[in-house]
Amino acid sequence: MISQTNNLKQLPQVAVVMVPLPAQGHLNQLLHLSHLITSYGIPVHYAGSTTHNRQAKLRLHGWDSQSLAKIHFHDFQLPPYHSPPPSIDTSVPFPNHLTALFQASSTHLREPVSQLLHQLSQNFSRVVVIHDIIMAYVIQDVKLIPNAKVFTFVPTSAFTMFADTWESIPEEVKPFQLDSKDIPENIPTGEGCATKEMVEFAINQVQCLGFESGWIYNTSRAIDGRYVTLLEKLSSTKSRIKHFALGPFHPVHIKNENGENRHQCLKWLDEQEKGSVIYVSFGSTTSLTDDQIEELANGLETSKVKFIWVLRSADRTNIFEEADKFRKAQLPEGYEDRVRDRGMVVRDWAPQLEILAHPSTGGFMSHCGWNSCMESLSMGVPIAAWPMHSDQPRNAALLSEVLRVGILVRDWAHRGEIVKSSTIENVVKTLMASEEGKEMMKRAAELGESVRGSVAEGGVCCLERDSFIAHMSE
Incomplete structure (x- = not known):
């Protein structure tokens, strides 16, 4: 613990705050991770807009309702924002209709999330914030909280994250050489993957990083552990950020049960x-x-x-919203x-x-x-x-x-x-x-x-999860 005061020593040890991007794939991953962390007996606070918290809960699969009840949802209202219908233009496949939502969430969630963090910091000896990498602006005020620690969630594969990062480093300053098989020769470029508006939004968010204690991936070392290792090697040349492969976040043993509500x-x-x-x-x-x-x-x-x-x-x-409008x-x-x-x-x-x-x-x-x-x-x-x-x-x-x-x-x-x-x-x-x-x-x-096998007791992912919980609680 950072503080040595008697007051903090007597407080419950850790609370975790999740800050997801309000898109289904991002909401879902951090809600699954919330369940994993509550299994350690640690309270989790899931912070988002009222609409998107409701969406995340509605669409969750693999967990029972009792597990969901262990998570504290904080529903914040967003002001009106531009909300066009989804595009079906094949020349612009990125869902640009969501960009205004992302911008509104980033701007307007900062204050209520900051208030939540300060409140929890008075009641717990350690507050841990886990935020989506492109929601970094929201959690900027955590730097003002002495007993808080931040972890950045990367919502894609370690392979993709490493390839993107490696590509951004000028050839003359790359810190080490890759094996010829590390990145395929015909790997797709980033061209056409996102709109200009979304790229600018993401860049602005990433520029807010720099004070996090580690990066979390929803991947398994059995899948792309080579690239987690390469990211660790890359970090070791410029920072001490730790990388945690804690996935899969979702349950891996799904019961095929009969029931009246079965799809x-x-x-x-x-x-x-x-x-x-x-x-x-x-x-x-x-x-x-x-x-x-x-x-x-x-x-x-x-x-x-x-x-x-x-x-x-x-x-x-x-x-x-009413579906028949679309x-x-x-x-x-x-x-x-x-x-x-x-x-x-x-x-x-x-x-x-x-x-x-x-x-x-x-x-x-x-x-x-x-x-x-x-x-x-x-x-x-x-x-x-x-x-x-x-x-x-x-x-x-x-x-x-x-x-x-x-x-x-x-x-x-x-x-x-x-x-x-x-x-x-x-x-x-x-x-x-x-x-x-x-x-x-x-x-x-x-x-x-x-x-x-990696998430079973004694498996490599199970041990890495234990290591992460210990590290974030320090």
């Missing part, structure tokens, strides 16, 4: 053969054009492979009747963890958001990688080029083009019904076993 797609999966179904979902920030939906529909149909397809538009800034994705006429015997289209929020953990699921066509990657890899499910924006192209490279547990649907260089049904058909068949696919399935299954 219909899980009941459908119960009736299918082991490993026979490909799960198709592109996350919460992607809207496909009508032309692309038609090509995907036809490709899945002609592949003759069983599928569950989550067909949704991207999240609005407020998911609780565009709904349309399928070809009569499509669902034609594929009824071997396919299911889901238009609501799907229980992804349970789907990936189900023995009938043999593959995942994904946008490669890091949440989805971690869930799929921990369940031993190979991926047909179809990146859309942000960190996804480089996550896809990790899957296909480094781990070799995935196959690309579309090369990032052709991101503005419609992917034809014939390409989709071939990719699905390759992943689900070829010798090459069998090898990917085998590697994915082995990797899944390693990841699940």
